[in-house]
Amino acid sequence: MKMNFLRKSLLSFSLLSVFGYGVYSYGCADGWWGNDFNSMFAPETFVDKSYKPMFFDSYNLFYNYNPLEDYTTKFKDDIVSDWTNYIGKSEPKAAISYYLLNDTAAQYIPKLINKQSVSGAKYSLNLKNQEAKNFLEFLQIAKKVEQYATNSYSYWDYENKNQEKADAKIVSTIEDYYNKLGSKDDFYKNRIWFQLMKAKFYSNNVNDAVTFFDATQASQPKNLLYYRALGYVAGVYYQKKNYDKSNVLFAEIFDKVPQLRQEALYNFHPEDEATFFKQVESAPTKEVKAAMWAIYGYYADEFKAMQEIYKIDSKSEHINFLLTRWVNIQENSINIYQEKAISTPGNYHKEVAKAINQKQFKWINEVASKPDLLQNPELWYLASGYLNTFQGNFKVAEKQFDQAKIYVKAGDQLAKNQIRLMNLINKVSQVKTISLKEEATLIEDLNWLLYEVPEKYDYQNPFRSNYAISWVKNYLSSVYKSQGDLVMSEILKSDKVFYENEKNGNAMESFFLKKNKTAWEELFVGLYPYNISDIYECRAINLYYAGKLDEAIAMFEKIYPIKMRTYNYDSSKYVTDFVDYNKRELYGNPFNGKIKDCNDCDHQAKQSVKYSSLDMLRKMKEMRTNVEVGNDVYNNALLLANAYYNTSYYGNARSFYYNAIFGEDGSNYISKENQHKLFDLSQAKKYYEIAFKAATDNEQRAKITYMLAKVERNDFYYNQYFSTDRYWGYGDVMFKKWNGFKQLKENYADTKYYQEVIKECGYFRKYLGIEK
Numbered sequence: 001m002k003m004n005f006l007r008k009s010l011l012s013f014s015l016l017s018v019f020g021y022g023v024y025s026y027g028c029a030d031g032w033w034g035n036d037f038n039s040m041f042a043p044e045t046f047v048d049k050s051y052k053p054m055f056f057d058s059y060n061l062f063y064n065y066n067p068l069e070d071y072t073t074k075f076k077d078d079i080v081s082d083w084t085n086y087i088g089k090s091e092p093k094a095a096i097s098y099y100l101l102n103d104t105a106a107q108y109i110p111k112l113i114n115k116q117s118v119s120g121a122k123y124s125l126n127l128k129n130q131e132a133k134n135f136l137e138f139l140q141i142a143k144k145v146e147q148y149a150t151n152s153y154s155y156w157d158y159e160n161k162n163q164e165k166a167d168a169k170i171v172s173t174i175e176d177y178y179n180k181l182g183s184k185d186d187f188y189k190n191r192i193w194f195q196l197m198k199a200k201f202y203s204n205n206v207n208d209a210v211t212f213f214d215a216t217q218a219s220q221p222k223n224l225l226y227y228r229a230l231g232y233v234a235g236v237y238y239q240k241k242n243y244d245k246s247n248v249l250f251a252e253i254f255d256k257v258p259q260l261r262q263e264a265l266y267n268f269h270p271e272d273e274a275t276f277f278k279q280v281e282s283a284p285t286k287e288v289k290a291a292m293w294a295i296y297g298y299y300a301d302e303f304k305a306m307q308e309i310y311k312i313d314s315k316s317e318h319i320n321f322l323l324t325r326w327v328n329i330q331e332n333s334i335n336i337y338q339e340k341a342i343s344t345p346g347n348y349h350k351e352v353a354k355a356i357n358q359k360q361f362k363w364i365n366e367v368a369s370k371p372d373l374l375q376n377p378e379l380w381y382l383a384s385g386y387l388n389t390f391q392g393n394f395k396v397a398e399k400q401f402d403q404a405k406i407y408v409k410a411g412d413q414l415a416k417n418q419i420r421l422m423n424l425i426n427k428v429s430q431v432k433t434i435s436l437k438e439e440a441t442l443i444e445d446l447n448w449l450l451y452e453v454p455e456k457y458d459y460q461n462p463f464r465s466n467y468a469i470s471w472v473k474n475y476l477s478s479v480y481k482s483q484g485d486l487v488m489s490e491i492l493k494s495d496k497v498f499y500e501n502e503k504n505g506n507a508m509e510s511f512f513l514k515k516n517k518t519a520w521e522e523l524f525v526g527l528y529p530y531n532i533s534d535i536y537e538c539r540a541i542n543l544y545y546a547g548k549l550d551e552a553i554a555m556f557e558k559i560y561p562i563k564m565r566t567y568n569y570d571s572s573k574y575v576t577d578f579v580d581y582n583k584r585e586l587y588g589n590p591f592n593g594k595i596k597d598c599n600d601c602d603h604q605a606k607q608s609v610k611y612s613s614l615d616m617l618r619k620m621k622e623m624r625t626n627v628e629v630g631n632d633v634y635n636n637a638l639l640l641a642n643a644y645y646n647t648s649y650y651g652n653a654r655s656f657y658y659n660a661i662f663g664e665d666g667s668n669y670i671s672k673e674n675q676h677k678l679f680d681l682s683q684a685k686k687y688y689e690i691a692f693k694a695a696t697d698n699e700q701r702a703k704i705t706y707m708l709a710k711v712e713r714n715d716f717y718y719n720q721y722f723s724t725d726r727y728w729g730y731g732d733v734m735f736k737k738w739n740g741f742k743q744l745k746e747n748y749a750d751t752k753y754y755q756e757v758i759k760e761c762g763y764f765r766k767y768l769g770i771e772k
Contacts, residue, residue: 037467038335040425041386043324044462045418046379050258051321054265054298056328068262075259076101078224086187087131095123099139106143112136134188141174141195148202166203174199186221194225201232210236227257234267243269247279248288255291255318268295286312294318302326303360314373326364327383330356334390335467342478349392349429361387368400371407378407378415382422389426397426417453417463424449428472433483439520446472450527473527487511488521491528496538496663497673505539530661533562533581538661540613544647545677549621556582556614585610588652591619593642593707595760602652613656616643627687633694641687641707649678649722650714670722679718681711702748706757709740713763741767 043055055063062068080100084093099105108121113136115127125132148166174196181189193216200209213233220226234249247268254264271279276296283289290309294316297305302322309319334352342348368384371377385400401423408415424445431438449472453465477492487507490498498504512532517525530538540555561578568575588602590611611619620643626636646653649670657664657678663671670678685708692704716736741764748754757764765771 039328039331040335040421040464040468040471041324041327041331041383042414042418042462042464043321043328045415046376046382047321047324048258048317050261053262054321054325056325056332058332062262066262068266075224075228082187083135087129087135090126090129091132091135092123095125096135098123099125099135106139109136109139109143113140131188134185137177138188138191138195141177141192144170145174145195145199145202149198166199168203168205171196171199171203171208190220190223190225193220194229197229197232201235206236206239209233222256224257224259227253227260231260231263238267238269243271244275244279244282247271247276247292248283251283251291251295252288254295255287265295265298268299270299287316290316290318294322297322297325302329303357303363307363310367314367315375317375320376320379323364323379323383326360327386330387335471342474345475345478345482346432348475348478349390353391356387356390361391371403378404381407382419385426386422389422389429392429394426394430398423401426414461414463420445421449421463421465421468424472425468428475431476431479434476434479434485434488439518443520443523446523450523473524488524491524494529494661496661499535499538499661500542502539502543505535508535531562531564533559533579534660537581537613538659541657541659541662542677544617545680547683549617549624553614553617553621556617582612582614584655585612586616586653587655588646590616590643590646590651590653590656591639592652593638593645595706595757597650597710599652599654616647616653616656619643627690634691634696634700637687637691637694638704638707641684641691644684644687645681645707645711648681648684648714650681650710675718675723679714679722681714685711698748699751699753702744702751702753702757705740705743705748706753707740709738709744712738712740737767 044052047055052064053062053066057063057065060066080093080097083100084091084096087096099109102122105121108118111118112121112125112127113133118124125136127133127136145166148164174192178189178192178196181192183189197209197213200206200212203209210233213229217226217229220229230249231253234246234253237243237246237249250264250268253260254268257264276292280289280292283292290312293305293308293312297303297309302325306319306322306326309316309322333355364380364387365384367374368377368380371380374380381400381404385397385404388394388397388400401419404419408419424442427442427445431442449465449469453463454469457465473492477489480486480489480492486498486504490504490508491511499508509532511521512525512535514521536555536559540552540559543549543552543555559581561580563576564579565574565576588599588605589607589609592602594602620640623636623640623643627633627640643653645651647656654664654666657674658666662674664674664678688704688707688711692701692708695701695704713736716738744754744757744764745768758768758770762771
């Protein structure tokens, strides 16, 4: 089996990209939702931050879209600090930073060395100090080498990197300088040694870097520079395709230097398992062997890697980040998306338990039961307890969380929060019915999760509360639904079809108007995304589309001003004020019926009368009464039909159905639940036909005939395109020989309205053959 190194298919840089050039480009998946979209287990809780790029991320190569850092700046703080300590108080830290990191400062270095006066430099240096003189000599060398190490190139061209090489004379000059240094100043000699290693690596004779390292490494301290230099050695072997050596060296760097873990892991070369196993055996220490397995676990099989590391050294910290990956991967398979409902809470844990690898989970439990053998027992207890919750082993999980608490450091609030969350999930998972007992048990922790945690939310905080909040509400909603309390079920997880049932709407209204809500009810009603006016308006909209005009009016009349926080674009501030839904005006006149459907045109047109939704419905009721009693039937029926047309998807009064609960906002997409309402033109057709029967001349009949053709056209659009899931557009049939077109041509060609239709309707002109 070959290790699946995802990086090789995404980006194909060699070691030069990260240990040398410092140039890195990264590709990521679109539509990233964040790692807490279906996770409650934060790996940052118990694992060293150096492993963070290697935490599980279902979308990116590295966790949280974490690219490799620019090598030209990654160690700047360490370098400045080291040189400041070396030089001492004679030079301020700002001056050291200026000459190390500011490119414009390089021009002053030769003059300072030659004790010439300089103008324009931000800082001068006291050359009476030998350490300051050494600093300038170092800078003169480092700046020359840096121009090769940071030489830019087209990093999308993986095969043809025209990298300028360090001149042999420069390398020789630095080497002569190094060899003449005495052994008294170890700090300075170590810095020059690293610059020489760097120069050799960027020369035409990279093998010389390996030879020099082998000959001198024993005399060097095992500091950051040593392992950066070892990275150059590994890079040489990598370039020579000697992966047996390069992989072992990268694993050593991974183990010894947390700052270099991501780069070392990235440059580890994929091998088939037989070759990899031989490489592991060749590793010089158990620590390096464990590191090799840790890298294998990241790219190929985190569980097998954990088992192998446990055999080698059960206290190796490398095993910890692999465990977080294993847990997060299990979550990825068992945790449902926030939008989906838990249909059967009684069987929920039995269902999700099937998705967890039981053999692997058994081993995790066994390891967690022997905390003395682990470097981080609290992590193992927490992971085991969390997954035991989803096995339905609630008492076992509770004991494991208690054990985890023992090992948590006093000031570690993130760990405390994580354990508290896991305990809450465990408690909620045991709820079969909700009574006063369950409320008393859960209310304090729920108040913490639902209110206190969001109030203190910080994007940088790794605590994964978003999905946890969604899951708790979802689970309790399903329990309420199973015991027949549809109102509390809706409060916890809203489903917009709830309000299509009039009985449900009445029950929710009563709940909102209830004066003596319990603390438990107040806990959740405060999180419900809708207010009483949203509810009344949604119910009114549903009544209207159900053909219950009078009831819809009565429901709109219940709406009263609600205090809301809204954004004021004039002041660019959020303001809190009373909002009256019944004073919001429709964008266009809903009683207009035009030849061409142009909603924007209708919205921009001057309107002598402005209608709100309630105004429109009252006017429609008045018109309906006129039709019923025979008063000016043609005009009243026509205007009434126009209103029904305009409150459909096709009309200029779409804002009538813009409601948070109803769930439509004017986009071209209409949800499946609302399609039968918003594409339905049966009421418009009914009143157009009544108007046709009441028409007194052919001009009126021509107009109605065309309006019925529009209805016929829109029904075709819905049945042919809108009601299907397939993409439609260019090349699809956009019009047919509607019956209304035929009737208009055959019976009303002598009317003025006929000529207006020809002038404004391109489809009709095509039907007549006037244009192609």
